[in-house]
Amino acid sequence: GNSVTQMEGPVTLSEEAFLTINCTYTATGYPSLFWYVQYPGEGLQLLLKATKADDKGSNKGFEATYRKETTSFHLEKGSVQVSDSAVYFCAFLDNYGQNFVFGPGTRLSVLP
Amino acid sequence: EAGVVQSPRYKIIEKKQPVAFWCNPISGHNTLYWYLQNLGQGPELLIRYENEEAVDDSQLPKDRFSAERLKGVDSTLKIQPAELGDSAVYLCASSLGIEDTQYFGPGTRLTVL
Numbered sequence: 001g002n003s004v005t006q007m008e009g010p011v012t013l014s015e016e017a018f019l020t021i022n023c024t025y026t027a028t029g030y031p032s033l034f035w036y037v038q039y040p041g042e043g044l045q046l047l048l049k050a051t052k053a054d055d056k057g058s059n060k061g062f063e064a065t066y067r068k069e070t071t072s073f074h075l076e077k078g079s080v081q082v083s084d085s086a087v088y089f090c091a092f093l094d095n096y097g098q099n100f101v102f103g104p105g106t107r108l109s110v111l112p
Numbered sequence: 113e114a115g116v117v118q119s120p121r122y123k124i125i126e127k128k129q130p131v132a133f134w135c136n137p138i139s140g141h142n143t144l145y146w147y148l149q150n151l152g153q154g155p156e157l158l159i160r161y162e163n164e165e166a167v168d169d170s171q172l173p174k175d176r177f178s179a180e181r182l183k184g185v186d187s188t189l190k191i192q193p194a195e196l197g198d199s200a201v202y203l204c205a206s207s208l209g210i211e212d213t214q215y216f217g218p219g220t221r222l223t224v225l
Contacts, residue, residue, distance in 0.1 A: 004154075032211070043116070043216040044155070044203070089154050093211065098168065100145075100214070102154030 002027045004103035006090050012109045013080055021075040021106045023064075023090035031092040033057075033066050033073040038087045038105070047075075047088070080110045114138070116217035118204050124223045130192035133220045137185065137206030144181060145214065146189050147203040155203055161187065162210070191222075199224045 007022040025031065035047040035057070048057030053068035062077045073090060090103040117136040125131050137144050142163050147155035158177065160168040163184035172179065176195070181187040191198055201221050205214040 036216075043218045044205075045216065046213050049213070091154070098210070100157060100210075102156070104152070104154050 002092075002094060002099055002101050004090050004092060004101055006088075006103040006106050009087075009105070009107040010109055011106060012111065015082055015110055015112050016079045017110075019075070019077040019080045019084075019108070021088055021090075021108070023073045023075065023103060025071050025073065025090070025092050025101075027071075027092055027094050027101075029095035030068070031094045033064070034091045034093070035062070035064055035073070035075050036089040036091060036102070038089065040086070044089065080108070082110045082112050084108060085110045116204055116206055116215050118202075118217035118220055120220055121218060122221050122223075124225065125194055126225050127196055128193040130190065131194050131222060132188055132190045133202050133204075133222075135187045135189070135204030135206075135217060137187070137204070138215055141206035141208055141215075142184070143207045143210055143212075144187050145203075145205040145207075146179060146187070147205065149201040149203055149219070151200075158189070160210075194222075194224045196224050198222060 003026045005024050032051045034049045036044045037047045038044045048059040050057040050066040056065045064075045087105045087107045089105045144161040146158040149155045159172045161181045179189045201219040203219045204217045207214045
C-alpha cells in the first residue's frame with residue numbers, strides 16, 4: 001500500500017551544519033511530493049513541493065529533488081539555523097489525486 | 113487573509129463524554145480535511161470534503177465519530193462517546209482543490225481522562 005518512510009529523529013545539529021532528512025515513498029504511478037514543517041506551537045505549513053520526476057522544490061534555503069528511480073525526496077539545507085528547529089513531515093499525493101499520505105515526521109533540533 | 117481557524121485549542125474530557133471540534137476553512141477553499149495526529153506521528157486523514165460532500169471517509173470510525181460540513185463552509189467533527197485512545201491532536205486543513213496546497217489550522221488537542 002501507499003506509505004512514506006522518513007529517517008528517525010530526533011536529529012540534533014549545530015548551527016551552520018549541513019542537513020539531510022531522508023524520505024522514501026511507496027506509491028503507484030507518479031505522485032506529487034511535499035515537505036511540511038511544524039514549528040513549536042504552530043500548525044503544519046507547506047515548506048516545498050515537486051510534482052514530477054527530477055523537479056527540485058526549494059524554499060527558505062531548503063531543497064528536495066524528486067527522484068523517481070529511487071522513489072526518494074530527501075530534504076537538504078546547506079547551513080541550518082536555530083530557527084529551523086521543528087518537525088519535518090514528508091508527504092505525497094497519489095497521481096489519482098485521492099490519497100494524501102504523511103510520513104511520521106522527523107524532529108530537528110539546532111543548537112547555537 | 114485569515115488562515116484556517118479551529119476551536120477549541122484544548123479540550124479535556126472524561127471518557128464516555130461527547131466532544132465536538134469546529135473548523136472554519138480559508139474563504140473560497142472547496143476542499144476540507146480532518147486529520148488525527150498522535151504524538152510522534154504524522155497526520156492521518158479521517159475525512160475529506162469537497163464542498164458539502166464527504167468524498168473520502170474510509171478512515172473515519174463511524175461507530176463513534178461523525179462529521180458534517182453544512183453549506184460547504186464550516187465543519188464540525190464529533191466524537192460520542194470518547195475513549196481514552198482518542199487522546200490526540202485533531203487537525204483541520206483546507207485547500208482550493210485536492211491537488212492544491214493544504215493549509216492547516218493549529219489543531220485541537222484532546223485529552224480523554
